[in-house]
Amino acid sequence: MMLEEANEQLKTVQLTEKQLWQINSLYCILNLDKDDFCKIVDLVGVDKLIQQQSRYERFDKAEQELRAKERYLQAKKRLQELEDEKNELENIVNNYKPI
Numbered sequence: 416m417m418l419e420e421a422n423e424q425l426k427t428v429q430l431t432e433k434q435l436w437q438i439n440s441l442y443c444i445l446n447l448d449k450d451d452f453c454k455i456v457d458l459v460g461v462d463k464l465i466q467q468q469s470r471y472e473r474f475d476k477a478e479q480e481l482r483a484k485e486r487y488l489q490a491k492k493r494l495q496e497l498e499d500e501k502n503e504l505e506n507i508v509n510n511y512k513p514i
């Protein structure tokens with residue numbers, strides 16, 4: 416959404432370029448048309464939406480960290496399984512005695 420478009424549709428607030436960029440990801444996430452999003456901005460207020468945006472970014476970062484930790488633990492477990500299998504195979508090879 417462009418700044419001019421937003422400010423034309425807003426009734427109680429006029430956004431600055433910085434404020435528009437701060438709430439733009441909420442606009443994308445909510446996937447609303449411009450009219451509906453502007454109604455939300457008018458009703459809720461820019462500052463409150465910016466606070467919620469910051470909160471969302473923290474949640475998103477925490478979720479990314481959780482996914483990374485989960486991948487790490489799965490990889491670590493798989494590496495241990497491979498190490499155990501390697502040791503088992505080495506034992507078979509090293510203990511092989513032809514008849």
